[in-house]
Amino acid sequence: MISRKWKTMSVIIACALLTMILAACGSGGAAGGRGAEQNSGQSAGSNADQGGTSSGSGDSAKTENSAKEGGTVVVAVPQDPDFLDPHLAVASGTQEMMFNVFEGLLKPNERGEVQPAIAQSYEISDDGLTYTFKLREGVKFHNGNPVTAEDVQYSYERLMGKDSGKPLSTAFGNVESVEIVDSQTIAVKLKANDVSFLSYLTAAILPEGYEDQNTAPIGAGPFKFVEYAPNQRLVLEKNKDYYIPGVPYLDRVEFRIMPDSEASLLALKAGEIDMYPRIDSERAEELGDGFHFVDGMQNMVQLMTMNHSRKPFDNVLVRQAINYAIDVDEIIQVVAAGKGTKLGSNMSPAMQKYYQEGLENTYDVNLEKAKSLLAEAGYENGFSTTISVPSNYKFHVDTAQVIAQQLQKVGIQAEIEQVEWAVWLDRIYKGRDYDMTIIGLTGKLDPHEVLVRYASDYKANFYNYVNPEYDKLIKQAQIELDDAKRVGLYKEAQKILTDDAVAVYIMDPNFVVAMKKELKGYKLYPIYVQDMSTMYYEK
Secondary structure (H helix, E strand, C coil), X not given: CCCCCCCCCCCCCCCCCCCCCCCCCCCCCCCXXXXXXXXXXXXXXXXXXXXXXXXXXXXXXXXXXXXXXXXXXXXXXXXXXXXXXXXXXXXXXXXXXXXXXXXXXXEECCXXXXXXXXXXXXXXXXXXXXXXXXXXXXXXXXXXXXXXXXXXXXXXXHXXXXXXXXXXXXXXXXXXXXXXEECCEEEEEECCCCCCHXXXXXXXXXXXXXXXXXXXXXXXXXXXXXXXXXXXXXXXXXXXXXXXXXXXXXXXXXXXXXXXXXXXXXXXXXXCCCEEECCCHHHHCCCCCCEEEEEECCCCEEEEEECCCCCCCCCHHHHHHHHHHCCHHXXXXXXXXXXXXXXXXXXXCCCCCCCCCCHHHCCCCCHHHHHHHHHHCCCCCCEEEEEEEECCCHHHHHHHHHHHHXXXXXXXXXXXXXXXXXXXXXXXXXXXXXXXXXXXXXXXCCHHHHHHHHCCCCCCCXXXXXXXXXXXXXXXXXXXXXXXXXXXXXXXXXXXXXXXXXXXXXXXXCEEEEEEXXXXXXXXXXXXXXXXXXXXXXX
16 A cells, blocks of 8 residues: 655655656657747757746746846737636636636646645555645735635535535545645545546635636636636736745736737737747747747647547447548648647657557558448448537648548548637537537646546547446556556557547647747646746846
């Protein structure tokens, strides 16, 4: 069984479930380096400023007195938040912004490790069922009230669905109880072992009983919420009472909602915005000497999934045929200018420990094989279908256009339907009303959170995939305490997804962020966030 001593607040606690190693970016290579800042126009392999230490560790991210206190940064983002309440939000784009507003007991750093935040230390019982946390003293919410054990209990019981009877998070459905030991100590008891549980404790701690989280959210993060104007902006300001001294440096951050990528590029050139995440690699090269950029693998899986509850995609032969018909290498070259890592299942090689190598070559292009499988499935003459894509993500729209052309070669006529982001979330993600769709599934801190998405009882299994063997593997891995066995189970799960051709797994596209040359301190995370707490203007 596992026994662990108390950890002090000065120790960075590595998540035993994930060691994130991101390879250095070679010139012309698909895999990017972690947090490497480069001047516009430099080759991807050049050495550059690595930024400061993680704000979550309690260390200042300031680089040798080069940081200027204050200032405003305007960041272009492609979508509105779905909910401001962090316990209701499901869109990754919401987390991208609100990561700056909320804190959990633990917090991820740029290496994919979880470390103390509102909690200063924790202990796990020998049977793995009880997690006991000591709260950090002096942490305040944005309304000035201290964060208490009662707030932690309230937040977790809310996620458990204690009042409603329906958990807001599947991760907290396994929680038996949240008990207050004393004013600075919380004990969380699980119903069954879950070796992924630490990664779930990054969930936001909210003020007990506060009813306006979805209109005027209050957290304990480095920035306070100021205003949200739909389709326009979300504005944050510095939290002067943040528990890490000297953080953040900026006074104000505005997330400018700009679905049009061309408009974002023009705004950056004109000085209307200061930072443009996810800029097209080719467009980044157009920027002059006044800009630099971060370029790296982002632990994202871009895929085209098929609705397994809708014909003909309920037939594995059809799904395999589609995989054989699609040239992923061509997509990477045409859409990502070669800056993407080819995938064969729902796991990026950024998660090196758990990544099953070799699956990316399972469905090398074979048009005759594709036609043969379609004929065997009863679709000798092909069929017509629709690829639905969120219109605010040009990357996915461009991918759909390439795929539609490729599918024509085997007799599949695919119409492209562009839908607004809110429609995609409601009709496709939640309503599961679609034929095929292209989206990027964001990285998580733990392999279970990545692969449980395909479990038949997972509430957001919008692929409608059902495989009892897969379900069994995932449940077994969740409670497996032997690390080597757990790794093996997750690799076997990846093989099943590939064999079943659940989706067309395309790439982990490189993450490119363009920003003004004097803007420093950016950190590239293996999850979909913009951490503004370490950013500063250089003196």
